Amino acid sequence: MNRSIASGVVSVVSAKVVVLVVTALSTPLLYRLLGAAAFGEYAFLLSVFAIYMIFVSSGVTDGVRKFLAEDRAAANWSEHVVGFYLRLAITLSVLGALLLVVATRVGLVGRAFGSELTSYFYVLAALVVTAQFRDYARKTLMGFGLERYSEPLKIVDKVGFVVVAVPLVYLGAGVFGALAGQLVASTLVAAIGLALVHRRVSLSCLFSRPTERFPRRQMLTFNSMSIALVFLLMSLYHIDIVMLQRFTESSAVGNYKAALTLAEFLWFIPMALQTVFVHSTSELWSQNRLREISDLASRTTRYTFLLTAVMAVGLAALADIAVPIYFGADATPAIAPLLLLLPGSLGFALARPILAISQGKGMLRYPVAATGAAAVINVVLNVTLIPRFGMHGAAVATSVGYGSMFLFHCWSARLVGFDPLSDARLGRSILATVLAAGPIVTLSTAIGNPWLALAVVPPAGFVIFVVFALLVGALDPAEPFEVLSTFPDPLGAKADAIRGWLAAGGTKQREQNRLHSLLFVVGLSLLVSGLTLGLLGSGIGSVTP
Structure with a gap:
């Protein structure tokens, strides 16, 4: 791992450690203040919102990060890329918010999710706009290699959420209070992030028109493939929560979300690597440094396995102790789903950096196929197991889906052009x-x-x-x-x-x-x-x- 990539990883990991600590302190507090049922409703709303935002933001954020990182000789390349994706971000966020408001007003949301949740979707409509600019600003900074700015903004986002949400929930605002925390925090981060982008490239580029040689078609093709990829990934994250809300009571959803929260703590280093590798390896791919890419991928796979495996073993050994202390005695039912989720979470951790390196090349056909295969397995197993076994069935289905990601993405990586197992020493x-x-x-x-x-x-x-x-x-x-x-x-x-x-x-x-x-x-x-x-x-x- 060269020093430039490593410095980006260090910046991302440092921020993720702080975010992890804040999350570790605030999540059980919210669980206790909201109660298992309301916490389940809140988790469900965030899952629906995350899936909806795929079509609003994923093509924008992945695209601006990748194409800014490419070393192209075209005149005013950075300004044209920033302007192109800023126009796209504004258009999609406005359309996304209006569509959500209309769907709520005409009763589609109530028929799909229940009338008791309808009012929350007006808050989510406002969150569409603020979250869009928050993510656009952060990913633009990352595309410039400015992780020293983009990653502290994640800390601002998390701390801002906690500072607003916890007092409101404590005062009785319930789920509205938690959503208000998301809205205020994302607005703050969007404002700061856009100001930092403006210092690097003037936001007046919004009104500039690039030349005919500007690769709009290539960008839009990448955007569409990114949307497909992120949709499949998000289905792995959220389909279990959505289906549990449909077939079980909200308290079961809350306890299952508690188990997921602990299992996902295993991902903070792999997610940091994934965050940095997309734009960092774009430069390596553009220079055709294939041997360096394979070496980076295989060593990252080995280090990720070792770090994540020891965390998984420790979490499994301490599950009976940690869950009741962390979330309270009411969360004891979350222990069994947590143990079932850990093996799959390890597999997903290994797949994350491999996927990011494939994204860095821009050839998304094979990563989309690999993620799609895992998503199909996940959906089929969730549909089969959740009606019969509830959150335990969801845990088994999700764990298998997560674990299959590693196998499918090793296959995908070889087709893309690198070997993530050459020095992985898996045995x-x-x-x-x-x-x-x-x-x-x-x-x-x-x-x-x-x-x-x-x-x-x-x-x-x-x-x-x-x-x-x-x-x-x-x-x-x-x-x-x-x-x-x-x-x-x-x-x-x-x-x-x-x-x-x-x-x-x-x-x-x-x-x-x-x-x-x-x-x-x-x-x-x-x-x-x-x-x-x-x-x-x-x-x-x-x-x-």
Whole structure:
């Protein structure tokens, strides 16, 4: 990963960490204040809105980000791209808002979703406009490589939402209060973002007309394929919520959304990579640097697997403790769906950077086909399982749909022109995960105090996992320092020095010792498993009937 891409990833990850913390604090608060039923209604409304916004904004935001990042020699290229997509953003947002108002006024919304939800859609109509300009401004800044501006705006958006929504909900505004928070926050971010864009390119470009050679048809084709791709992706995110609202009560939707929220915490690093890779790899594709793209993709796949797998194992080990503490005792039914969602969430995490690299080339036919196949599996399983098994059926269906994304997008990547598995070491990574799971689960079970378990298991589990990953060869000793070397100095310089020392001294010897390390790891795992069984056996034997 070169330093320019890595700096973008660092900016995105830093912002996502802050957003993750704010989300982690505000979501359970909203769940408690709204209650499971109202929280379910709010989640349902956001799912409907996200699907609707696909047709309003996805072609605009993906297009402006990709084409601004391309290094073209055309005169005033940036100004023409910004102006073209700004005109498109205004037109689509106005049409989208008017259509939603008309559909609500004539009763279509009430017949489709129930009269009790109708009034909320007027707020959503206003949110169409503000969200459009919020996302346009942020993606334009990203297209210029200005993640240092675009990513703090996500923090402003999340903090602004919390500052407005939580007090309103606390005062009794309910779902209206939460939606008002979304509206105010998106308005604020849109205003700041557009001002920052104006500093780089004057927004008067809205009125400029590019030459006949300007690739309008190519842009519109990309936009249509982006809309298809995002629609299929959003169906994976939201079809389960929409169907649950149709076949179950709102409290079940609320608990299932709670499980989804925790499972989606696994994605914050893959989502950061996906965010940066679309425009960063566009330049690599334009320069035909195929070997560098495959190397980037395969190493990213490996790092993503390792990071996401250890998080999934830790979350599974602590689910019985974390869910009641995080959301409250009323959310205990969310534990089982969470465990069912984790395997698929891991697969989806792996697919995200691969999809972004494919998008960077602009050849969306194969990514759309791959995502479509996963979406069809997801819809069919949700239709089959939700009426019979409720939120547990939704969790199984969604997990399978999520997991299939990785398989289909590996196939898609080869057709696009790169190999995401050339240095992925999936076998070794899976082995490290399996071997580390025993000690991590044992440690979680052995600690009786829930707060102590939450404090001890995550850092200790991470260390255990890294040790196993190093011993089985899923991770080379120099690689963590190679990643750290891309950080700003002095951390980057010190990490680079350590990486050089490790890389120079022992590659051949490490390969010679690989078998011995693997035998040691297997023996250690068997020992831990034996101790686990002994502990469980003694615990069972001590229980009096």
